[in-house]
Amino acid sequence: MGKAPLYVRIERELRARLDRARPGDVVPAESALAEEFGVARMTVRAALNALESDGLIERIQGRGTFVRQRPEPRAAGTLMSFQDQVRRWGRIPRSRLVAGEVRAASAEEAAALQLTAAAPRVVSISLVRFADDVPLAVEYACFPPHLDALLDLDLETGSLHRALHERGLRPTLGSSRLTAQRAGADSDLLRVPADEPLLVETRRL
């Protein structure tokens, strides 16, 4: 065991410490850990990279490193960004922006987002998702108005999930509702018959 790479041994040591730590605790700065273990900072970073990809810690530039609430289910189905999911199949992801605007919120949307303004507004984004130029899904996204910067992004090539993550919305856990219904209104966008039986999954992430 003494011949494992340094960064692996440091990772193990930190993992043991994290078991005893509480969510939100501050992890010592990289420079401090480097000095403590007597290694270069890049070596500490290699260990922290593994812990971060396991969802055990969260690193925020300019602030520090923190113990996470709980492991982040990164590769779990819909939690993965569409692009990552498609690429993992070995297909080429593509998105077409159908609409992106700030508009008045419906009563249902205002309730779900807990918007209390007199005339609540939402950022509404519609995308058609392709894999190898085959349309796979239509995505209607709806966010509070303070996220209107999302509209400035290049959503056809960029990752919506990544943009959300950078803004503090972390898809960590959730409930989901699964039903069976027919394609209906989206059938033309997906190029399938309107009565095609589909699964419908309402997922709270």
Add this chain to the structure above:
Amino acid sequence: MGKAPLYVRIERELRARLDRARPGDVVPAESALAEEFGVARMTVRAALNALESDGLIERIQGRGTFVRQRPEPRAAGTLMSFQDQVRRWGRIPRSRLVAGEVRAASAEEAAALQLTAAAPRVVSISLVRFADDVPLAVEYACFPPHLDALLDLDLETGSLHRALHERGLRPTLGSSRLTAQRAGADSDLLRVPADEPLLVETRRL
């Protein structure tokens, strides 16, 4: 776009090349790529790390880097089952059946399932999903009455997705709605604060 980090731009360039490459092809050595892009070898390695974690390449010490066999895109993009998802990310999946019954359908459910009977009924299944005994999601499933055989299955150990697949419901395409809201009613089952901010994705598969 020109202000992305070097290793990200290199990653994108390599990703584009990989799309045109064939499985088993040799990827140029790190030192060669470093010279080609005019960067340090560590920078090339950062790009390759991302490609490797995406499963696009395989690195073998002493031999070289190779284009990976693309994962077989199973049955036209079938969504991974919960169990596969959890196992893939190295955890032990478990489910607890909260309720499984045939009951009267709500008006909303009857409309979604296009049930036309005078007193429409649905098969209703509620599961709590665990990964390593940590509750991750609550799943409310709702199906037309002719699928009542689902209730005879051992849903705590078996796969609901697989059972549906065998009955002809293929989650292949769909639309989804993505919003941000709070945990709310499911917070006790998930053991998180009710005001925990979560992403909500309504997905039509």
Add this chain to the structure above:
DNA sequence: TCCTCCAGGTCCTCTAGACAACCTAGAAGA
């Protein structure tokens, strides 16, 4: 009081090397 600016701390990116571990192919020897 309120706002702006700045300093210090943190993580992020990148460099230019060095040596180790490992694999392959070909040379040298039995």
Add this chain to the structure above:
DNA sequence: TCTTCTAGGTTGTCTAGAGGACCTGGAGGA
């Protein structure tokens, strides 16, 4: 012929920095 070993190429690990981007809190001014 067969085996062994060595040379060279590759990825893996690690160093000791440097500057940039970003956040926070406090000093100073309006």
